[in-house]
Amino acid sequence: MTVGRRGRRPVGGTVLLTFEVIAESLRERIRSGRLKPGDALPTQAVLMAEFGASSLSVQKAMALLKRDGYAISRPSKGAFVAQLDVDTDEDPGSPDVGNAPVGGTAARVEALELALAQTLDQLIALRARVEALEAGVVGPIH
Template identity: 65%
Template sequence: MGTEGGGVAGVMATRRGRRPAVGGVQLTFEVIAETLREQIHSGRLKPGDALPTQTALMRKFGASSLTVQKAMALLKQDGWAVSRPGKGAFVAHYDQADAHDLDHEEVTAPAAGTAARIETLELALAEAVQQIADLRGRVEALESGGGGRGR
């Protein structure tokens, strides 16, 4: 149960249960989530600290609001962050004694029960909305490129 892989083991543990990234490359929302996890693990962000705002993350990563929302949903699902309505997202509290070993499920997933299921559904919904937006963009591109057919 050791962590001989160092940082790589931590990255691999965060991908458990999710579809593999295309060609081994992380998707933008995964990069955002991993960056914030590293800041938490390194101590730059401590339990109870406010996470960067959606706008700040959009600017820093050149990402859409939906991409940032997916990253935040992933952090919440994995127990790294909690939301406080009207106040924002904050670093979740976890057992400091186990913070060095991020491969253990109890460290990365303190959220349980109904809240975890809701956050899982929110992530799935965000993915579906992103897919719809992507399809809408493709349809619009096709329509604008072939608008003069048959006339």
């Protein structure tokens, strides 16, 4: 596989750019089962060292994985392999199950659940602050 440099793909060529190589490598690790749903993806620093890539290339690769439903981000935690979106009617032994698209609805639900949990934490903190103010407590509430 030939890797293009400086972000330019020759016209009509099949040269993969660095970020595409990184994304495809991670997709293959997910499809093969070396990285399973819920596993942390390698950090930016690890991927930069492994592929000799810039931080921008790694960020573009991660954006591709997220866009395609292979990965999700958890604020302050990192990027993780998304849950498989496999039709429950499908035979688990079917060869297509291992190649099923990742993410989709399951990834969106997981992202929404995380956002909801964070919002709930903020509401609880706000409620405590309001109650403290109503009770006449002076000083910041943490």
